Amino acid sequence: AASLLGAPIGHDLCIISLSDLMTPWERIEKRIRAAAIGDFVTAVYNPKSEGRYWQLYRLKELFLEERSPGTPVGYVRQAGREEQVVNLTTLAEFDPEQVDMFTVILIGNSQSYEAGGKFITPRGYYGEIKMKTDVGIGQDIMIRSFRTIEKELKDKEMPLDKKWALLHAIHTTADFDMENILRIDDHAVASLYEKFNRGEVRTIITDVTMAASGIRKGALQRMGIEVKCYLQDERTIQLATEKGITRTQAGIRLAVQEHPGALYAFGNAPTALIELCDLIRKGKATPAGIIAAPVGFVHVQESKHMVKPFVSIPKLIIEGRKGGSNLAATLVNAILCYNDAEQLKPGRDV
Known part of the structure; x- marks a missing residue:
């Protein structure tokens, strides 16, 4: 899903599951807050289940407390299959109703932006690695x-x-x-x-x-x-x-x-x-x-x-x-x- 959206792989990426029935919601919410505060690009898998339908709405609320409403959000349903569908929106416009158990969601960080239908997050840190972009x-x-x-x-x-x-x-x-x-x-x-x-x-x-x-x-x-x-x-x-x-x-x-x-x-x-x-x-x-x-x-x-x-x-x-x-x-x-x-x-x- 990350490669389809153009997001970074293996670099400052936090992965969260919302449907882990063995983990108390209080602990999952703490992880969500930590990811949002830590400015991680965040991948959400198993975002919904029959019993856990509201948690994704809560995740969106928590991220909006720390991220700009314009933060890119991408989600891919049935990644790698014939039914695959790729969507790109913003955190403010993201609709949890468009997501099911077969969807992976990626939420950008403060450096992420959309360009040419791709979700881009520059790699590296100022003074250490120069951003590989089309700008001076x-x-x-x-x-x-x-x-x-x-x-x-x-x-x-x-x-x-x-x-x-x-x-x-x-x-x-x-x-x-x-x-x-x-x-x-x-x-x-x-x-x-x-x-x-x-x-x-x-x-x-x-x-x-x-x-x-x-x-x-x-x-x-x-x-x-x-x-x-x-x-x-x-x-x-x-x-x-x-x-x-x-x-x-x-x-x-x-x-x-x-x-x-x-x-x-x-x-x-x-x-x-x-x-x-x-x-x-x-x-x-x-x-x-x-x-x-x-x-x-x-x-x-x-x-x-x-x-x-x-x-x-x-x-x-x-x-x-x-x-x-x-x-x-x-x-x-x-x-x-x-x-x-x-x-x-x-x-x-x-």
């Missing part, structure tokens, strides 16, 4: 990091697009408080990705050059997107002087004149975000989306609150004082590579 070293490290972060998230049931953005934010900051302060509108990441993918949006505006520099060039080239920051534009400097406003405010005024429907990303300047809000209310700007992540102590929290009433605009907001250009950029990157989220395979453009 940088992407390999990023994939491992994301899977480590995912295990430590409190909310295991959040929508995929929210989780994808959150994983990027935590990976960039090593700050798990992001789970509490990153506010994302429903479907914001997925809908913004589709707008870029369909060519409806071709421009990203940032408040400062540092945020622009953190957006991955490979993703921009791949999708035909332009990033613009007006901070160094001579017109910005002149306008700021004439109007007595900050350069970032002036830059947003110019940006809105030329790209009113762009994605706007703020990682530094609350005055620029406030300016955009004012222009939206006046009907001069219709952003495709807003990333509100300015950092600091003056007008920062207020600027983020000002964005929230625009319910028709997809928004990603870092609540409170935290934020930064690195966060604004990584949230843009999460949007641009959202099509890699299902396989939890970040870093394509690293």
Whole structure:
């Protein structure tokens, strides 16, 4: 069954029987917990019998306490026989009713993922054996990091697009408080990705050059997107002087004149975000989306609150004082590579 699914054989593999009538259930449950906590790829044979029909449901509950709902689960009925049937699903979607005594089940660990209809678990340990995958070293490290972060998230049931953005934010900051302060509108990441993918949006505006520099060039080239920051534009400097406003405010005024429907990303300047809000209310700007992540102590929290009433605009907001250009950029990157989220395979453009 393992070879049919593509899972590892003889490597960190735990084998459990659920229908051993000679073993008390309490002891079997302890073994299940140990396998789940120990992050073993787990094979379950004799998963059901006439008298033990509920134990597989309990096993699923126990594994969901320790594993991501997206963990691959494969099961093979009548392995090696003419009636053989191979199925691949996730831990959350796995239905014990599809299983009988002639089925072997494999549950992945935190490193497992599905690719090409196969259940893949990389072998070896970081620093000892290089993963034999189709990715480079940088992407390999990023994939491992994301899977480590995912295990430590409190909310295991959040929508995929929210989780994808959150994983990027935590990976960039090593700050798990992001789970509490990153506010994302429903479907914001997925809908913004589709707008870029369909060519409806071709421009990203940032408040400062540092945020622009953190957006991955490979993703921009791949999708035909332009990033613009007006901070160094001579017109910005002149306008700021004439109007007595900050350069970032002036830059947003110019940006809105030329790209009113762009994605706007703020990682530094609350005055620029406030300016955009004012222009939206006046009907001069219709952003495709807003990333509100300015950092600091003056007008920062207020600027983020000002964005929230625009319910028709997809928004990603870092609540409170935290934020930064690195966060604004990584949230843009999460949007641009959202099509890699299902396989939890970040870093394509690293």
